[in-house]
Amino acid sequence: MSIPPPPRTNPVGPPPPPGAPSGHPSIGPTPAPPPGGPGGATSLPGASRPPGPPPQFFVDHKKGEVNELRQLLRQVQLDKDQQKKRDAIKKVIAYMTLGIDVSKLFSEMIMATSTTDLVQKKMIYLYLANYAESNSELAILAVNTLQKDCRDEDPTIRGLALRSLCSLRLTNMVEYLEAAIRRGLNDHNGYVRKTAVVGCLKLYHISPEVVKDSDLLSILYKLTADGDPQVVTNALCALNEMHTEEGGMAFDRNLMIHLLNRIRYFSEWGQSIILNLLTHYPPADDNERFDIMNILEERLKHASAAVVLGVTKCFVCLTESHPELHYQVLLRLKDPLLTLVSTSCFELSYTVLVHILLLLSKVDSLGVMEHDYKHFFCRYNEPSYIKTVKLDILKTLATPANVGEILTELSEYVSDVDSDIAKKTIQAVGALALKIPEAVDTIVEQLLGFLSLDIDYVSTATVVVMKDLLRKYQQQFSRVVGVMEKCLKVVADPEGLCAVLWMLGEFGESIDDSPYLLEPLVERFGEEESASVKTELLTAAMKLFFKRPPEMQKILGSLLSKAVQETSSPDVHDRALLYYRLVSYNVLEAQRIINCAKQPVEGFQENVDKDVKEKLFGEFNSLSVLYGQTYHKFVNTKNIFAAGRYQGSESRGASTDALPEALDTTQTDLNGLPAAAAAAADEEPNLLGDTADQPSTSLLMDHTHVPLPDGPAAALGGVGVGVGDGGDLLGLGGGEGEEQRAAPTTVADSLLGDIEHEATSVPPAAASSAGSAGSQPHPGALDLAFGLTTSPPPAPSPSTSSTTPSIALASRPAMDAPQFERRWTALSVRHTESRSAALPTDTHSVLAAVEQSCEQRRIYCMASGAAGSQLKFFFYAMEEGGPGGGGVGVYFFVECVMEAGSGVKVTVKSEGGADKVALFVAELWRALQQFIGA
């Protein structure tokens, strides 16, 4: 291969002198340095430019600039003036930094590669690495020089050339690469070897087969015993990354011993990488476990936080199955970790704090830091993200013994400048009360104190917390009674107002003027914007009605009529109707439902379930801990043929296409999971009474699927029917309760009258449903239709759309990659079937289409990828009623291979019975329908 000679003459005319002001205001406005002067970085034309306007304003000039540079480069080559040439190349790099596309200069830069000047060489190689991909044809011209440099006698140049050669990421250069890497791996110089090792990994990403099918892997394994620590570190990193699919590189005893004995010779980066990998080695027995820990202990004295946290990870993993040992280990780790917390680097401190919080999440680990709680007191000038974690830790560490001091400290933060911190503090105080019953008295006192601060967000947060407290400690209400009126005044936002309303409804009997506190709110009902406040007001008024019937009758009447007319929020409207019908059906029954005795809530469900925490221990010292999510949630593990995306530019484009889609699924996962736990949090038997947490239509929704019950005993389902038959049932319903019928019922009768009266005057839209109460034979149906239109449409379930026997699959069953893999390997094949395929040629659009089509049928994709013309998918699905749904659900696992030529082949594995598998297979084919040929 030869390099074309530089053009002898310049066709465009005399170019401007190099370095002269070029007319580009953002680059080189200063007079050029004397040519050939003692240049270097300081006299660089592009470097000393002031922070000018951003370059995009000069789009028009850009082309001219690049052309000018091109001429400059050509001319400089004639000049043979190294200093000028350096400056010109620097200018190219400067443009590149600014984000200007200088790829047009590729051929000029290629020509310059033959230089002997190392300064130029480095810059040119940097340029090549950046633009080689878009100029793969031309880049091949540089290979000659690079290869030559790989054989240079100077190891620095050998290393540099090898690194650059591998960084070009060109598929058409694999052959040159492999030879150069092999030579590099056997180089006598450590610097070259370490570069070659990383080169191997780069090669692997360009073409995995070349590495896998050769002896390069075994050479790498040999290099883990190299004398040079950096070579070893790189070899470990490379091997580990090549084995990502198998969950990292395998670690045997010899390697482990070798590394442990030499760990102190490694740099801090090498040490932390080794420590991270050590967790891959399962100790054979307890003796070995102790040996490893003894060797690692001295590492805790290392100056690097990364090493200390690496050791922590090892210790935690090694003692996971030994609770006793685990505790001792944590005691040993405590001091180093606390030291890290007190560093002045906030980012570092934050990371350690999050890890400490995770360590403390194991109940039996709390004792470790119980007495060190003062370390987590916030400093005034700390950023909010640190304060937030510290609050969480303080909350976790509180015990009856130290709760007093922690509370005093927390009350300091309520006046924090950041209102978020203030809110979180109040929530923490509330959480302490729920956690430590002994402290409730003090805490209520303190909460009342917060109210007197008269800061609106503080009051709101306080009221919300108070409401939660009262759900557990009902007896505390007597102390709060006095401030209820004040609460209503200070609380501004809907959340706080809801909380106050809930308390009014719940404890209305002990507040003297409770009806009159509600009254103004009812009067201003129309002005209220928040639907949740309106719903809460309805519920509160309803509850209070049963407690203070004479005073509330009028208020409730006017409220109900206002709420029935309410058209903007279907929730409020439906709720009002429901109450109205309930009361008109049977007041006693209504009272039983709405005002039933509540059991104090013992504990509130945690947002994050224990399983995730357990898993996070395995992913210690990684992003997972900081996000509180296992890595499957945020790292794209979807593509099993991960390497495929590096094959040529075509497939690369496809992988970026697939990205947003992958992103979507991840995000739904992130949101989806904890929500289920939160929804289950409320275990009160009273479905209607308490809606402070979820004022939703879920209740109505449920009934759309349930056949209407015929007995009046099923109070809820019976509402529609009962109201339909109007007055009869109202009379009948009392039964033996007739003589016990108390004041409320009679009141209810008159109330009913009020409402009927009001109902006639409501606008037609609302009247049709409200008025229907008396006239239509089966208003339930209408009601249901109403419910349907207002609630989000239920996901299309295959069971409803098809009349043939089919299987009901669960929406988004829990499954992650390791679990999938385990179960896939454990189960035997239940069904295989092939059909002919009808696939478009563009395989990448098919990938997404197939996944989407299956997902609509609740068959979810675990992984997918394309290898050549072959598409491969792994799906999973679960029968409805599985874990989370109460019953025993059966999982189905599918491997599906599609190829335009040979058809679609599915392999199904499951632990379910034959009939279920058959049903599932039928469902699966329905999902794949559009991809199957006739």
Add this chain to the structure above:
Amino acid sequence: MISSILLINQKGEILIHRSYKGDVTRTEATLFCSRVVAAKEAREKPILSIGQCHFIHTTIGDITVVATTKSNANVMLVLKFLYRLVEVFSAYFGGQVDENAVRKNFVLIYELLDEIVDYGFPQILEVDILKKYITQGGMKTVDLNDEEQLKKLTVQATGNCSWRADGIKYRKNEVYIDVIESVNVLISHKGVVLRADVSGQIMVKCLLSGMPECKFGMNDKLVMNRDPRKANKGTAIAIDDCRFHQCVRLPKFDLERTITFIPPDGTFELMTYRITENINLPFKILPVVQERGRTRVECSVKVKANFAKNIFATNVIIKIPCPKTTAKAHLSNVGAGKAKYEPSQGGIIWRIRRFPGDTEYTLLADVELASSVTDKQWYRPPIAMDFQVPMFTASGLRVRFLSIQEKSNYKPVKWIRYITKAGSYQHRI
């Protein structure tokens, strides 16, 4: 591990973008710039993800240094790496890492980034060794045609004693030891010490020839108690936790409690430690703050020096916070130094150049408040202090010996300095 490294200025413009793996695009980086760096109201979490891309960043002056990744990276490693990166930059730029320096040295930065990281894995981060691979900048360069010299440096870059080169010669052999302690104190408004700790640092500047073997000792409890003769000689210090420079032989410390090492050339941090017991707080603050009605706040702040008469603190700054609505502050009875209300600092700044031991000064301030419409409560931030007390250690730590042995058997000159500084010294009011 690391997909790319970015340097971003305060306006959110990318100054340097070095991509290692090609999986994070410039567009994704720009997204981070606009969302996080340019929007500076709230200090964002240092680790966050936008889409599929994860950003780990730290801010130094007007520069934000960012590492991006798409894998489940080792956060602490990346964070430490970023700090070290900044250290390397500052060594090359002569101390200051700011936008100007970055713009001036961009070619050098690219060259550094090329050697420091390869395909996302940290490689060489020792400034001394990097010098020999880097062609740019004012640092001395090695003659690349001198085969002997080159061999030596590549061996050194990857050898066992990576921190010290062979054949260092000084005409005068000297060692300087600096014991630097920062006191972190938080005192409640009732005067109760909520937490107090000292984080110390022993810096050594080593100008020694050859391969000196050093042994270092201090009045640490663990060491002192081992030696019965010295057990009752002076007070021993209980160190909660200590960490050493990589040159210290850790196994030997674990077994014999002796600190032995071959030092790197030049300045390095020999050890850091943390002490929480028996801390002598150098200053005691006695504040009385009273809000008299809505428009006046009266403060009296008494500061007492709790160290020996013969030493003195320098550059003492006491920041007494005032409400935002402060109109005027009448300062009377300023015992020493100068005090002034500085609205930009949000309070009265009281500066005392020289504060002798065992004395106390008082400041009386009468703060007038402008009446405002929003009658919000004053948050009362804590009084903060800044100071330096030379020849004093809050923990009482003392260096007992430093013995140096070298083949050529020279007698080095040893110097030692102690200084106590304020870390976060806060007194709530």
